[in-house]
Amino acid sequence: DIQMTQSPSSLSASVGDSVTITCRASQTVSIYLSWYQQIPGKAPKLLIYAASGLQSGVPSRFSGSGSGTEFTLTITSLQPDDFATYYCQQNYSPPITFGQGTRLEIK
């Protein structure tokens, strides 16, 4: 199985800040990498697909980049609704696997 490792596991930021979350794969996943946002008690929400594709309806302050084994999710101008847990996920090689999550908290 491809292991997905996110860093940091948690971070604190303020409204208006920009943050970057990193996701590393144990082997190449090409660009078959998605990012999800999960608010406590809610289902995950797709933000980014194919490493950098912005899902319809997702604000442009969310962006993704990377290929191969290293990927980043950047959120600029943080809004109150952005404080949540973020997961990366690969669909390059079965089984589909997720990172352990990065919890973004308000400072």
Next chain:
Amino acid sequence: QVQLQESGPGLVKPSETLSLTCSVSGDSITDFYWSWIRQPPGKGLEWIASIYHSENSHSNPSLRSRVSLSVDTSKSQISLQLTSVTAADTAVYYCARDAGTNIGIFDTWGQGTMISVSS
């Protein structure tokens, strides 16, 4: 707009079979892959399996021997059965629509149903 609604028993006894249903509205069930993903309390996400029509399914090797999926197009429902459950199967179970041509871009999710395994 597509909507997914999971339903299940809430509580299952150890060694029994868990049966879940996902009802799909607002979209054709035959046009997409449909997947099940679970999340133990306080933990991360685990892909369980995906199915397209009733003839093409894929499952996580860690669960494959215990998982079966089916699609009922007349009811627009996807069903999951998980046999021989243990406490480790306690989780929120989500169904999701797969947007991509590759399995694994989950663009629409149900609200999830909490399943506890306990005697």
